[in-house]
Structures are given as C-alpha cells and as structure tokens.
Amino acid sequence: MKHYRILSVLFILMMSMGCTSTKTTSAIEITEAWVRAVDSEMSMVGNSATALFMTIQNNTSTADVLIKAESDIAEMVQIHLSEIDANGVASMHEVAGVEIPANGIAELKPGSYHVMVMGLKREIKEGDMVTFTLVFQNAGNFTIEAPVKVP
Numbered sequence: 847m848k849h850y851r852i853l854s855v856l857f858i859l860m861m862s863m864g865c866t867s868t869k870t871t872s873a874i875e876i877t878e879a880w881v882r883a884v885d886s887e888m889s890m891v892g893n894s895a896t897a898l899f900m901t902i903q904n905n906t907s908t909a910d911v912l913i914k915a916e917s918d919i920a921e922m923v924q925i926h927l928s929e930i931d932a933n934g935v936a937s938m939h940e941v942a943g944v945e946i947p948a949n950g951i952a953e954l955k956p957g958s959y960h961v962m963v964m965g966l967k968r969e970i971k972e973g974d975m976v977t978f979t980l981v982f983q984n985a986g987n988f989t990i991e992a993p994v995k996v997p
C-alpha cells in the first residue's frame with residue numbers, strides 16, 4: 847500500500863512537471879548543474895582547479911552511486927568531499943563515490959560533495975558550457991552540459 851502511494855505521488859509530480867505518460871522517466875536525472883567560474887588570471891597559470899555542482903535524482907527503487915566523472919576540459923576529474931574539522935579548518939579529499947538513495951536525491955554543493963576539476967586545459971568563463979560524463983554504478987553513463995557560473 848505504502849509503495850503504491852509513493853508511486854501515485856511520483857505520478858502526480860511527473861504530471862505537474864509537464865511529463866506525459868508516454869515518456870519514460872530516466873533512472874537518473876541531473877538538475878541545477880553548474881561549474882564555478884575561474885578567475886581569468888588564475889586560469890592562465892594552467893594548473894587551476896574548479897568544481898562541478900548539481901542535484902542528482904535517483905528515480906529507481908535501488909540506491910545508486912556516482913562512481914566517476916570525466917571531462918575533456920581538465921587533466922583530472924575526481925569526486926571530492928569538503929569537510930570542516932573540529933578546529934574549523936576546511937579541507938577536502940577524494941571519495942569512492944556519492945550515494946544517491948533509492949527514489950531520493952544527492953546534492954553536490956559548495957562545502958559538501960563536488961566533482962573536482964583539476965588542471966583546466968582551456969579558459970572557462972561565465973556562460974560557457976562544459977560537458978561531463980557521469981558514471982553511475984547501476985544506471986551507467988550520463989552526459990551532461992553544465993553552465994559556468996559566478997557563485
């Protein structure tokens with residue numbers, strides 16, 4: 847019964863968002879993706895870094911994990927988690943992945959999980975679009991375009 851009710855709510859949500867019943871819902875949906883703009887003087891150095899942020903929605907009844915991200919804009923792309931320790935010092939480190947709960951969302955945002963983009967191969971400025979391939983454990987590969995924004 848409970849499961850049926852959740853499906854009903856999802857159906858109503860889909861209808862209200864303008865989806866038709868003939869359109870199948872993607873297992874994973876990426877919304878509000880953006881890449882932090884890089885200071886133009888910094889990006890000339892050639893070793894500048896930035897980050898991709900987004901909201902990932904899992905439309906399946908099984909948890910999924912973002913395990914990898916790729917982009918030809920950078921030398922290296924990693925999944926990171928930013929944390930603040932007991933002394934108030936902020937740091938970040940690479941993680942194996944970001945879990946997206948079944949029928950839930952994961953938010954990649956400043957101060958939390960993000961896709962770290964290191965060693966930019968070209969300058970990026972506000973309004974540019976950057977292409978990423980996101981690899982999920984269950985749902986497979988998704989290609990997205992994220993605009994560059996000044997936070």
Ligand SMILES: [Cu+2]
Nearest residue numbers: 926938960962
């Ligand atoms: Cu990072």
